[in-house]
Amino acid sequence: MGSVSLKIGDGTARFRRATICSSAVNGLMLFSVLTTNLFALYAFTWNPKGHSNSHENPLLQAHKNMSLITEQVSLIMKEIESSQKKLAQMEKELLGYESIDLSNPNIASELKTYLQRHVLPLGKDSKTGITEMVASVGHSCSKSMDMLSQYMNYKVNGQCPDDWSLAQKLILRGCEPLPRRRCFAKTIAKVGNLYPFPASLWKPVNDKIVSWSGMACKNFTCLNSKKLSKDCVGCFDLVNGYENQRFIKARGKNDFLIDDVLAMGGGGTRIGLDIAGGSGTFAARMAEKNVTVLTQTLNVDAPYNEFIAARGLFPLFLSLDHRFPFYDNAFDLVHAGSALDVGGKPEKLEFLMFDIDRVLRAGGLFWLDNFYCASDEKKRDLTRLIERFGYKKLKWVVGEKGGSGQSEVYLSAVLQKPAKMELAWKDS
Numbered sequence: 001m002g003s004v005s006l007k008i009g010d011g012t013a014r015f016r017r018a019t020i021c022s023s024a025v026n027g028l029m030l031f032s033v034l035t036t037n038l039f040a041l042y043a044f045t046w047n048p049k050g051h052s053n054s055h056e057n058p059l060l061q062a063h064k065n066m067s068l069i070t071e072q073v074s075l076i077m078k079e080i081e082s083s084q085k086k087l088a089q090m091e092k093e094l095l096g097y098e099s100i101d102l103s104n105p106n107i108a109s110e111l112k113t114y115l116q117r118h119v120l121p122l123g124k125d126s127k128t129g130i131t132e133m134v135a136s137v138g139h140s141c142s143k144s145m146d147m148l149s150q151y152m153n154y155k156v157n158g159q160c161p162d163d164w165s166l167a168q169k170l171i172l173r174g175c176e177p178l179p180r181r182r183c184f185a186k187t188i189a190k191v192g193n194l195y196p197f198p199a200s201l202w203k204p205v206n207d208k209i210v211s212w213s214g215m216a217c218k219n220f221t222c223l224n225s226k227k228l229s230k231d232c233v234g235c236f237d238l239v240n241g242y243e244n245q246r247f248i249k250a251r252g253k254n255d256f257l258i259d260d261v262l263a264m265g266g267g268g269t270r271i272g273l274d275i276a277g278g279s280g281t282f283a284a285r286m287a288e289k290n291v292t293v294l295t296q297t298l299n300v301d302a303p304y305n306e307f308i309a310a311r312g313l314f315p316l317f318l319s320l321d322h323r324f325p326f327y328d329n330a331f332d333l334v335h336a337g338s339a340l341d342v343g344g345k346p347e348k349l350e351f352l353m354f355d356i357d358r359v360l361r362a363g364g365l366f367w368l369d370n371f372y373c374a375s376d377e378k379k380r381d382l383t384r385l386i387e388r389f390g391y392k393k394l395k396w397v398v399g400e401k402g403g404s405g406q407s408e409v410y411l412s413a414v415l416q417k418p419a420k421m422e423l424a425w426k427d428s
C-alpha cells in the first residue's frame, strides 16, 4: 500500500490552513471507507467455481481473504492516525509553539545562555512555588531563528551591533519580548540639546541627538517632506504646518478639542495612554493640562521614540500585538487613531479592544480620533464591537474628508467605560 503524502503549502495562509488540514483528514477518511467497502464487495461477490485454484477449500480461502481485509483496514487506520499526528506537529511548527531547541548547534551561544533555566539555589520558593528562573522570549521567535541568532551574536560586555532595525523586524514577526542582551547600546550624546520642561515640548529636535541607522531619512528635513502614516503627516515639524495646532484647533467636525474632552471626563483625567501616538503631540498637549500620557509607538521609518523622549515625554516602545504592560483599570484615558486598524480578521481588533478596555478604568474615556474607515465593512465591524462593550457614546461623529470624488470616511468618538457591576458584553 502506498503511503499518503500531504502538501500543506508554505504556511503563510494562516487562516486557510485549518481547513486544508481538516479536508486532508476528511480525504483520508473517505479513502479508508472506500477501500474497506471495495474489499468487502470483492470478498462477497467473488465466485469460487470459475477459478483455477478452486481445489482449495473456498471457506478457508474466504477466511484468509477476510483476515487480509482486516489487516488492510487496520493498516489504513494506522496511516490515518499517524497522519493526524503529523498534521498536529505541522500546525505546531507553523505557529511556532514548539520551544526553541537548545541542542541545535546553529543557535548563538549567548541565546543558549540566556534561555537556559536557572535552578533556584535554595530550592522551591515558598511564596511563588517556583523552583527555577525562566527567561521570557516570544514564542514566535522560533520562526525567525536565523534573524534571532544574528541578533544574539555579539561580543559579551562589548558594544552592541547597531541593529535596531533588525530588532524591530523580529518584534514585528511576533518575537516579543526579545531576549535580553549583555552588551552596551550605542550612546548618543544629548548634552547641550535639551530644554527644560515644559519648553522642551515644542522645541525642534536636533538631527544629531537621534539615531538614524536603518532608516531611509537621515534628518528631520527629509522626514517632514514624507507622509509617514495616516496619524503622522508632517508630525515631526513642530514649527510649521498643523502639528502645533492639533487638539486645540479643529479642521473639521472629526477633530475634537482637548478642553472639551477633558470636560467630559469630569476632572478625573490624570493619566492616559496614546496608542500609536506619532511624535507625541497628544501627550504634549495633555502635559500642558497636567495630564501624564504615555505614547506607544515603534520606530517604523522614523525615530519616534527618541523624538518623544527629547520633548520630555514618555515613549513606550511596544508593538500592538503585545499585551499592554499595565495592570487592569490603570488609565483614565486611552487615545487612538487609525492605528487601531490592525488588519486581518475581526478577532484581531477584538484582541486589541479588549486590552484597551482592560487597562481603562470604569468611567474612563476612550477617545477614538479620526479612525479611517477603509471600507463600510470596517466601520460596521468597529461600530458593532464598540457597541458590544456597552460604552456610553459621549460624542460620535462620522465625517468625510477630501472632495473631488474620492472622499474618505472617518470616525471620531469619545466613549465612556461603564462601571461594570456585571458583564456588559452584548452578544449580537
Ligand SMILES: *[C@@H]1O[C@H](CO)[C@@H](O)[C@H](O)[C@H]1NC(C)=O
Binding pocket: 042, 043, 046, 048, 051, 058, 061, 062, 063, 065
Ligand atoms: C482470495 O484472494 C486471492 C488473491 O488474493 C484470490 O485469488 C481468491 O479468489 C480470493 N478468494 C476469496 C474466497 O475471496
Ligand SMILES: *[C@@H]1O[C@H](CO)[C@@H](O)[C@H](O)[C@H]1NC(C)=O
Binding pocket: 216, 217, 218, 219, 221, 222
Ligand atoms: C537631509 O537629508 C537629505 C537626504 O536624506 C539630504 O539630501 C539633505 O541635504 C539633508 N539636509 C540637511 C539639512 O542636512
Ligand SMILES: *[C@@H]1O[C@H](CO)[C@@H](O)[C@H](O)[C@H]1NC(C)=O
Binding pocket: 288, 289, 290
Ligand atoms: C498644572 O499644575 C501647575 C502646578 O501644580 C499649576 O500651576 C497649573 O495651573 C496647572 N495647569 C493646569 C492647566 O491645570
